[in-house]
Amino acid sequence: xxxxxxxxxxxxxxxxxxxxxxxxxxxxxxxxxxxxxxxxxxxxxxxxxxxxxxxxxxxxxxxxxxxxxxxxxxxxxxxxxxxxxxxxxxxxxxxxxxxxxxxxxxxxxxxxxxxxxxxxxxxxxxxxxxxxxxxxxxxxxxxxxxxxxxxxxxxxxxxxxxxxxxxxxxxxxxxxxxxxxxxxxxxxxxxxxxxxxxxxxxxxxxxxxxxxxxxxxxxxxxxxxxxxxxxxxxxxxxxxxxxxxxxxxxxxxxxxxxxxxxxxxxxxxxxxxxxxxxxxxxxxxxxxxxxxxxxxxxxxxxxxxxxxxxxxxxxxxxxxxxxxxxxxxxxxxxxxxxxxxxxxxxxxxxxxxxxxxxxxxxxxxxxxxxxxxxxxxxxxxxxxxxxxxxxxxxxxxxxxxxxxxxxxxxxxxxxxxxxxxxxxxxxxxxxxx
Amino acid sequence: xxxxxxxxxxxxxxxxxxxxxxxxxxxxxxxxxxxxxxxxxxxxxxxxxxxxxxxxxxxxxxxxxxxxxxxxxxxxxxxxxxxxxxxxxxxxxxxxxxxxxxxxxxxxxxxxxxxxxxxxxxxxxxxxxxxxxxxxxxxxxxxxxxxxxxxxxxxxxxxxxxxxxxxxxxxxxxxxxxxxxxxxxxxxxxxxxxxxxxxxxxxxxxxxxxxxxxxxxxxxxxxxxxxxxxxxxxxxxxxxxxxxxxxxxxxxxxxxxxxxxxxxxxxxxxxxxxxxxxxxxxxxxxxxxxxxxxxxxxxxxxxxxxxxxxxxxxxxxxxxxxxxxxxxxxxxxxxxxxxx
Numbered sequence: 001x002x003x004x005x006x007x008x009x010x011x012x013x014x015x016x017x018x019x020x021x022x023x024x025x026x027x028x029x030x031x032x033x034x035x036x037x038x039x040x041x042x043x044x045x046x047x048x049x050x051x052x053x054x055x056x057x058x059x060x061x062x063x064x065x066x067x068x069x070x071x072x073x074x075x076x077x078x079x080x081x082x083x084x085x086x087x088x089x090x091x092x093x094x095x096x097x098x099x100x101x102x103x104x105x106x107x108x109x110x111x112x113x114x115x116x117x118x119x120x121x122x123x124x125x126x127x128x129x130x131x132x133x134x135x136x137x138x139x140x141x142x143x144x145x146x147x148x149x150x151x152x153x154x155x156x157x158x159x160x161x162x163x164x165x166x167x168x169x170x171x172x173x174x175x176x177x178x179x180x181x182x183x184x185x186x187x188x189x190x191x192x193x194x195x196x197x198x199x200x201x202x203x204x205x206x207x208x209x210x211x212x213x214x215x216x217x218x219x220x221x222x223x224x225x226x227x228x229x230x231x232x233x234x235x236x237x238x239x240x241x242x243x244x245x246x247x248x249x250x251x252x253x254x255x256x257x258x259x260x261x262x263x264x265x266x267x268x269x270x271x272x273x274x275x276x277x278x279x280x281x282x283x284x285x286x287x288x289x290x291x292x293x294x295x296x297x298x299x300x301x302x303x304x305x306x307x308x309x310x311x312x313x314x315x316x317x318x319x320x321x322x323x324x325x326x327x328x329x330x331x332x333x334x335x336x337x338x339x340x341x342x343x344x345x346x347x348x349x350x351x352x353x354x355x356x357x358x359x360x361x362x363x364x365x366x367x368x369x370x371x372x373x374x375x376x377x378x379x380x381x382x383x384x385x386x387x388x389x390x391x392x393x394x395x396x397x398x399x400x401x402x403x404x405x406x407x408x409x410x411x412x413x414x415x416x417x418x419x420x421x422x423x424x425x426x427x428x429x430x431x432x433x
Numbered sequence: 434x435x436x437x438x439x440x441x442x443x444x445x446x447x448x449x450x451x452x453x454x455x456x457x458x459x460x461x462x463x464x465x466x467x468x469x470x471x472x473x474x475x476x477x478x479x480x481x482x483x484x485x486x487x488x489x490x491x492x493x494x495x496x497x498x499x500x501x502x503x504x505x506x507x508x509x510x511x512x513x514x515x516x517x518x519x520x521x522x523x524x525x526x527x528x529x530x531x532x533x534x535x536x537x538x539x540x541x542x543x544x545x546x547x548x549x550x551x552x553x554x555x556x557x558x559x560x561x562x563x564x565x566x567x568x569x570x571x572x573x574x575x576x577x578x579x580x581x582x583x584x585x586x587x588x589x590x591x592x593x594x595x596x597x598x599x600x601x602x603x604x605x606x607x608x609x610x611x612x613x614x615x616x617x618x619x620x621x622x623x624x625x626x627x628x629x630x631x632x633x634x635x636x637x638x639x640x641x642x643x644x645x646x647x648x649x650x651x652x653x654x655x656x657x658x659x660x661x662x663x664x665x666x667x668x669x670x671x672x673x674x675x676x677x678x679x680x681x682x683x684x685x686x687x688x689x690x691x692x693x694x695x696x697x698x699x700x701x702x703x704x705x706x707x708x709x710x711x712x713x714x715x716x717x718x719x720x721x722x723x724x725x726x727x728x729x730x731x732x733x734x735x736x737x738x739x740x741x742x743x744x745x746x747x748x749x750x751x752x753x754x755x756x757x758x759x760x761x762x763x764x765x766x767x768x769x770x771x772x773x
Binding site: 055056058059060062063064065066067069070072073074075077078080081082083084085086087088089090091092093094095096097099100101103104105106107108110111114155158160161162164390391392393396400403407411414418422 | 481482483484485486488489491492493495496497498499500501502503504506507508509510511513514515517518521522524525528529531532533536537577578579580728729731732735736739740743744747750751754757758766769
């Protein structure tokens with residue numbers, strides 16, 4: 001249990017920083033490409049300004065990632081021994097293929113604004129952006145394997161690889177990747193829009209922030225729309241592979257055809273059903289999960305209590321994620337209509353400033369759905385979470401857990417405070433650029 | 434196949450110690466070497482473009498342990514729980530210190546991060562040595578792979594000697610690096626430190642080689658195949674040559690020789706371990722070896738393919754980066770906006 005909390009804390013924290021890295025790296029690469037293509041110095045200023053925020057964030061993404069890799073061994077030794085053949089190789093390949101590229105070239109990128117030609121500098125940024133996203137693919141395919149193990153045989157008391165391609169190209173991995181990075185792009189888009197809105201409200205650097213805002217708006221609009229469609233596909237995949245997770249996401253208890261979605265439901269904590277359920281839309285769940293009004297959807301009552309995930313957490317996190325997802329579409333579509341008169345749209349800008357944290361919340365909620373909904377399994381159907389922990393003294397884990405929480409809390413506050421400080425200060429004056 | 438992976442595993446750690454070794458050492462020496470704010474900036478810039486890429490070798494070494502020898506990864510990392518957690522915390526504050534120090538002017542802010550850099554470099558340098566010396570010596574694991582010792586079991590004289598050796602080697606290696614990258618008074622000071630550290634390093638190395646004879650079984654492989662003695666011999670030659678080049682002011686060559694020392698000292702231990710990955714001090718049967726801890730042949734084969742293609746590419750672009758930033762840190766670098 002302590003190890004689980006510790007891992008959850010470490011992942012939560014890692015995932016506070018990674019989405020922005022994923023999305024902002026691409027936005028930066030686009031800005032730099034424009035700089036290289038047009039020679040317009042304004043784009044260089046943009047890339048440099050947003051680049052600083054990117055770097056503050058990037059540092060924490062890296063160091064928290066190192067921790068995670070080592071925690072498999074320190075806290076989940078039995079799990080590591082059981083799945084290392086597959087899971088470990090994905091992490092190792094991630095490091096050689098992607099992580100090296102991004103970490104080596106981030107050093108180059110920081111120190112060569114004036115040394116490399118704009119084209120070469122933009123190229124370095126693209127390398128970083130691609131490597132970062134590639135990195136996410138390996139990590140998420142490892143996670144997808146825990147959700148939906150394929151391409152393995154059970155031999156020598158562990159899971160051994162039998163089909164490498166099946167592991168890295170399975171539909172579940174592709175869908176999980178697309179869903180996660182799209183969410184990450186929304187995080188980055190909203191951050192850029194929110195910070196721009198702050199300055200536009202104060203009428204500072206209007207040209208600079210209008211351009212930034214519009215670029216991020218288009219980016220976020222595309223991915224918000226895409227995410228809704230894609231999230232629906234993701235749900236279908238979960239319905240097939242992890243029916244108990246789906247049931248928990250919807251707090252759906254009774255196995256039935258024409259399964260409804262309740263507009264308002266509150267599951268009971270003791271796992272005996274829903275406290276409140278009103279306003280059903282008959283057949284909606286069947287339709288969404290299986291594209292068929294009449295499809296039967298298995299309810300939680302048909303899973304033994306020890307095989308069910310924590311319903312309330314999964315359910316609440318899922319609803320928050322979906323609700324926010326629709327809100328993002330609304331906000332970006334609204335933005336699309338006022339894109340040419342941003343300065344006059346004060347109310348919209350204020351909304352967007354306040355909206356900065358929302359995609360973060362949606363991303364973390366999505367992560368909770370995926371991971372808490374996977375319980376009680378560590379590897380779906382193969383290994384329970386309780387079987388995977390290390391034979392390590394509980395005191396050691398408790399001490400390191402507390403240390404992690406305090407330590408990460410301080411670092412997180414510092415990082416966000418620093419980002420806010422740089423964001424508020426705005427870009428360097430034009431002459432210096 | 435397992436043997437190839439064992440050697441690759443050792444090689445990855447060796448590369449890691451060569452590369453991150455100098456910036457860990459430089460971080461440890463930072464409070465002594467850098468006296469003014471300008472000195473500090475030069476010191477930070479000396480590792481600026483490199484440290485991040487260097488640290489990935491650690492990730493890769495860890496990842497390869499996980500992928501190629503999952504059981505060893507599981508047992509080793511859970512047995513060394515406390516030291517590893519300390520290393521992790523240290524590496525975190527160190528990485529953040531490098532990136533955040535320059536972001537604010539306030540004196541307190543900078544001093545706090547300087548302290549983080551120092552501690553964050555000192556602790557891993559020391560503990561990696563302690564950890565590896567303990568691996569060479571064997572740790573108390575039972576047949577189930579459960580660790581039957583405490584943190585203090587690891588702090589035995591041989592382990593501590595290993596820690597001091599690593600620390601001193603990294604500091605020396607780091608001082609040489611600053612001797613390359615800095616200019617003027619700071620450069621001279623770094624070289625003075627290197628000259629002062631060298632005899633200490635020599636004594637520690639001799640002590641360690643002797644203690645290894647009594648505390649470990651590492652020499653067994655060497656006595657069986659005397660040709661292997663070339664590995665420790667190269668380390669010793671490197672140690673002597675580096676002093677020679679330091680004297681004549683050929684800093685790059687001096688640094689390259691201390692890199693040879695770090696690499697071959699690691700390989701000396703690794704080759705001596707074979708076929709064990711993690712010897713058990715309780716019973717030889719409980720030791721983890723390359724055969725009983727390895728992954729399936731298919732995984733090893735795929736990983737080997739990836740490694741053979743990717744590691745040379747990685748080395749190529751990292752060498753390019755070192756070449757590109759080979760110059761001394763100049764005043765205009767310090768004024769650079771994204772700098773430290």
